[in-house]
Amino acid sequence: MTLLAIDGITAFYGHSQALFGVDLNVAEGEVVALMGRNGMGKTTTIRCLTRLLPHRDGTIRFAGKSLAGLPPHRAARLGLGLVPEGRRAFAPLTVEENLIAAARPGHWDMARVTALFPRLGERRAQRAGLLSGGEQQMLVIGRALMTNPRLLILDEATEGLAPLIRAEIWAAIRRLKAETGLAILVVDKSLKELSHVADRAVILEKGRTAWTCPMVAMTQELADRYLGV
Ligand code: ATP
DSSP states (O other): OEEEEEEEEEEEETTEEEEEEEEEEEETTOEEEEEOSTTSSHHHHHHHHTTSSOOOSSEEEETTEEOTTOOHHHHHHTTEEEEOSSOOOOTTSBHHHHHHHHOOSSSOOHHHHHHHOHHHHHTTTSBGGGSOHHHHHHHHHHHHHHTOOSEEEEESTTTTOOHHHHHHHHHHHHHIIIIIOOEEEEEOSOHHHHHHHOSEEEEEETTEEEEEEEGGGOOHHHHHHHHOO
């Protein structure tokens, strides 16, 4: 069953057009990798999906409803769990307060989030501002899960982190997929990590969907053509 259907969206920053026709579907339980070189429109697509930027042409339907005209908090309430680029935990709050502030009823609660990220359990009473970058990123993912989303959206969730922490975050994403069947839209530069978790790849080029294929069909030739520098 289709959970998210983005059809032919365009988007502008002022007069400057950033998206020229993006198509992107995510089915229930599916993990989709949104790929493309820098500046091709991945983050802009996510901003349109989460209603931080209005799209102009085209449609976005989520869980059977059009998102047109909805403010971001209403779209979030339909089940969009965003982990935005850059880390934004509430620094003065503790880990536990950060998680509880985001909570909505459902499968995910403190116990499940701290089982997924044991470091968050260990640092439950610590202020978020004192966590390492990797721990803050885990907290931001934990916060998104606490909202009990139907679609988790990860925008460069491992960017700038140490290799060991990256590995922990990728392992958590694979567990999310295997154990909960959560639908995930993931933007990342690591083709290797994506190939271990994604079902399908959608590649953007110059603000358009240029290619989509099952992840197992992502060849080196495609990667060189669309992702190489
Ligand atoms: P990256 O991997 O660098 O984040 P991306 O694929 O996410 O790349 P976007 O950030 O969506 O790309 O950028 C798409 C286009 O929109 C680029 O040409 C970029 O310069 C432009 N753009 C992005 N943000 C803004 C903004 N706030 N104002 C004006 N133009 C922007």
